[in-house]
Amino acid sequence: MRVAVLAHGKFPDRAKTAVGVLRYADYDVVAVLDRERAGSRVTDHVPAVQDAPIVAGFGEVPEPVDALLIGIAPIGGGFEESWRPDVIAALTRGCDVISGLHYFLTDDEEFARLAAENDCELQDVRRPPDDLSVSEGLADGVDAEVILTVGTDCSVGKMTTTMELAQDARKAGYDAAVIPTGQTGIMIEGWGTPIDRVVSDFTAGAVEEMIREVGDNHDYLFVEGQGSIVHPAYSAVTCGILHGAMPDALVLCHEAGREVIHGYESFPLPPIEEYVDLYEGLAAPVSDTPVVAGALDTSDLDDAAARQALTEYESAIDVPATDVLRYDTDDVLEAIL
Amino acid sequence: MRVAVLAHGKFPDRAKTAVGVLRYADYDVVAVLDRERAGSRVTDHVPAVQDAPIVAGFGEVPEPVDALLIGIAPIGGGFEESWRPDVIAALTRGCDVISGLHYFLTDDEEFARLAAENDCELQDVRRPPDDLSVSEGLADGVDAEVILTVGTDCSVGKMTTTMELAQDARKAGYDAAVIPTGQTGIMIEGWGTPIDRVVSDFTAGAVEEMIREVGDNHDYLFVEGQGSIVHPAYSAVTCGILHGAMPDALVLCHEAGREVIHGYESFPLPPIEEYVDLYEGLAAPVSDTPVVAGALDTSDLDDAAARQALTEYESAIDVPATDVLRYDTDDVLEAIL
Numbered sequence: 146m147r148v149a150v151l152a153h154g155k156f157p158d159r160a161k162t163a164v165g166v167l168r169y170a171d172y173d174v175v176a177v178l179d180r181e182r183a184g185s186r187v188t189d190h191v192p193a194v195q196d197a198p199i200v201a202g203f204g205e206v207p208e209p210v211d212a213l214l215i216g217i218a219p220i221g222g223g224f225e226e227s228w229r230p231d232v233i234a235a236l237t238r239g240c241d242v243i244s245g246l247h248y249f250l251t252d253d254e255e256f257a258r259l260a261a262e263n264d265c266e267l268q269d270v271r272r273p274p275d276d277l278s279v280s281e282g283l284a285d286g287v288d289a290e291v292i293l294t295v296g297t298d299c300s301v302g303k304m305t306t307t308m309e310l311a312q313d314a315r316k317a318g319y320d321a322a323v324i325p326t327g328q329t330g331i332m333i334e335g336w337g338t339p340i341d342r343v344v345s346d347f348t349a350g351a352v353e354e355m356i357r358e359v360g361d362n363h364d365y366l367f368v369e370g371q372g373s374i375v376h377p378a379y380s381a382v383t384c385g386i387l388h389g390a391m392p393d394a395l396v397l398c399h400e401a402g403r404e405v406i407h408g409y410e411s412f413p414l415p416p417i418e419e420y421v422d423l424y425e426g427l428a429a430p431v432s433d434t435p436v437v438a439g440a441l442d443t444s445d446l447d448d449a450a451a452r453q454a455l456t457e458y459e460s461a462i463d464v465p466a467t468d469v470l471r472y473d474t475d476d477v478l479e480a481i482l
Numbered sequence: 483m484r485v486a487v488l489a490h491g492k493f494p495d496r497a498k499t500a501v502g503v504l505r506y507a508d509y510d511v512v513a514v515l516d517r518e519r520a521g522s523r524v525t526d527h528v529p530a531v532q533d534a535p536i537v538a539g540f541g542e543v544p545e546p547v548d549a550l551l552i553g554i555a556p557i558g559g560g561f562e563e564s565w566r567p568d569v570i571a572a573l574t575r576g577c578d579v580i581s582g583l584h585y586f587l588t589d590d591e592e593f594a595r596l597a598a599e600n601d602c603e604l605q606d607v608r609r610p611p612d613d614l615s616v617s618e619g620l621a622d623g624v625d626a627e628v629i630l631t632v633g634t635d636c637s638v639g640k641m642t643t644t645m646e647l648a649q650d651a652r653k654a655g656y657d658a659a660v661i662p663t664g665q666t667g668i669m670i671e672g673w674g675t676p677i678d679r680v681v682s683d684f685t686a687g688a689v690e691e692m693i694r695e696v697g698d699n700h701d702y703l704f705v706e707g708q709g710s711i712v713h714p715a716y717s718a719v720t721c722g723i724l725h726g727a728m729p730d731a732l733v734l735c736h737e738a739g740r741e742v743i744h745g746y747e748s749f750p751l752p753p754i755e756e757y758v759d760l761y762e763g764l765a766a767p768v769s770d771t772p773v774v775a776g777a778l779d780t781s782d783l784d785d786a787a788a789r790q791a792l793t794e795y796e797s798a799i800d801v802p803a804t805d806v807l808r809y810d811t812d813d814v815l816e817a818i819l
Contacts, residue, residue, distance in 0.1 A: 345682040346715075378617035382683060382718065388718075
């Protein structure tokens with residue numbers, strides 16, 4: 146499938162869905178929409194992903210194209226009205242529109258009408274199934290080892306770490322699958338449940354259901370974590386995944402230099418070592434779940450500083466760590482597998 | 483308002499909504515509907531609540547009556563078809579119907595039609611508002627002191643403790659209000675948001691919104707907690723309330739003798755003292771929130787055993803505790819106010 150990816154004003158640093166799709170999905174990306182970067186190319190900004198031109202609007206997306214994918218997610222998950230002309234242009238050209246926003250495109254009268262008129266589909270991947278239920282506390286009954294990525298904050302690399310570790314485990318000959326819990330993971334894997342969107346009573350149950358659905362068919366499940374257990378807004382999602390997944394091991398993800406909660410700057414991050422106690426202590430009554438490895442995003446640092454930051458991070462959490470995009474994952478995988 | 487309370491086959495022990503309404507709500511309860519107890523009176527079964535006759539069906543409810551309130555919640559929150567004649571009789575007599583079931587009465591065609599024909603209202607208190615959003619981390623900006631009840635498990639007295647402490651604080655001359663987060667609390671207080679039904683991303687935000695709505699009008703807010711931070715299924719709700727409320731103090735609720743999670747008997751409760759560390763440790767990155775008091779449900783024990791259990795409980799959590807229905811709340815309120 147050939148897709149254009151909308152990322153106005155946010156590519157690449159605040160467009161994690163767009164970058165995730167460019168890096169991991171099977172889609173052929175024909176263009177990225179970003180008014181502020183128009184005229185440049187994807188690889189001018191992000192190394193080692195598939196390349197594509199960056200254009201100002203859907204009118205400049207080259208044919209053929211099958212779908213427009215919303216590649217950014219503002220806090221709150223609303224729809225920015227400035228994107229409406231691009232969505233209208235896509236639907237008018239007969240393209241599907243794939244969105245992970247909290248705002249459901251199928252509930253927008255204009256989009257629904259245009260989609261019907263042009264015989265194309267609005268895919269709201271963040272709309273959860275309506276047959277979810279409460280957890281039964283049975284996720285640890287599956288044959289697979291379950292590895293959950295957890296974070297010190299939002300946007301510290303949980304999805305990337307999940308994808309890289311699963312990919313590298315497969316390359317090393319292990320049967321590893323991903324349990325996608327968020328919009329980007331779902332867009333990449335083509336299935337999954339958007340845990341942040343389920344009824345809060347069913348948070349753990351929705352994760353348990355996915356693990357039990359595929360767990361006996363694989364040796365390792367890498368569960369995409371969400372949020373952070375210390376996040377003022379999103380910790381409920383994190384906690385539900387931690388208890389619903391009943392994981393065998395945790396990988397603690399962090400961004401080097403991050404000192405306060407992103408978007409909630411009055412909340413400082415606790416010391417790194419406290420996270421290990423918090424996650425293990427909170428997991429313990431439901432499952433015995435040690436932090437066995439770490440992942441550190443060092444993309445803002447030069448190589449010497451990155452290696453220094455990794456050494457400090459490993460010392461703080463007392464297990465092997467790596468930057469999954471910059472260095473190899475051998476030691477981390479050895480700790481996990 | 484004069485209400486009849488439906489509790490067929492469950493009054494009083496498995497009708498916690500009915501008992502909560504009888505004990506705390508401002509409604510004038512004119513009858514309880516329970517086929518199996520018809521002919522007796524409320525105070526034959528529950529001491530120290532408002533009295534009313536128990537009748538077999540809505541046809542026997544004395545005039546005048548303004549509403550029928552569904553006072554029981556079966557596992558799963560479904561609607562029992564055996565209740566349909568009572569709901570129809572109420573609507574036909576022009577009464578509103580108030581329900582906290584997961585099954586929404588407004589989605590039932592027959593009830594919706596009868597309500598319209600008879601100009602009465604179907605109130606589904608478990609339907610959350612549709613304009614909720616993520617927390618901004620601002621709940622501690624209100625003038626009031628915020629006190630949250632937390633639990634070792636579900637059904638250990640968080641709602642009762644919340645209501646009793648708020649009531650006793652008011653009796654002692656303090657301006658105290660309740661923040662209702664579950665169906666019974668909402669029915670008693672006449673407002674509130676059913677947190678277990680909101681989208682998980684908005685769990686903290688929904689609590690924050692309620693606190694900010696009324697916080698500047700009161701000196702003390704008693705927030706009704708839900709679930710438990712160690713619950714395999716419901717911990718997401720608990721965690722979201724803990725971080726969304728940004729409380730100044732916690733009251734840890736427990737039932738004497740409870741050793742395993744109710745309904746999840748393969749999960750033992752952690753030692754009581756660990757709960758203090760878990761709740762305080764999890765709260766700390768968002769708000770400095772000590773456990774300042776405890777509430778112990780001793781209803782299964784005789785007086786000597788109850789006092790012994792309270793002594794042990796106080797020693798484990800190292801703060802004053804009481805059984806809020808059995809003994810006075812003086813020491814606990816002194817620790818809070």
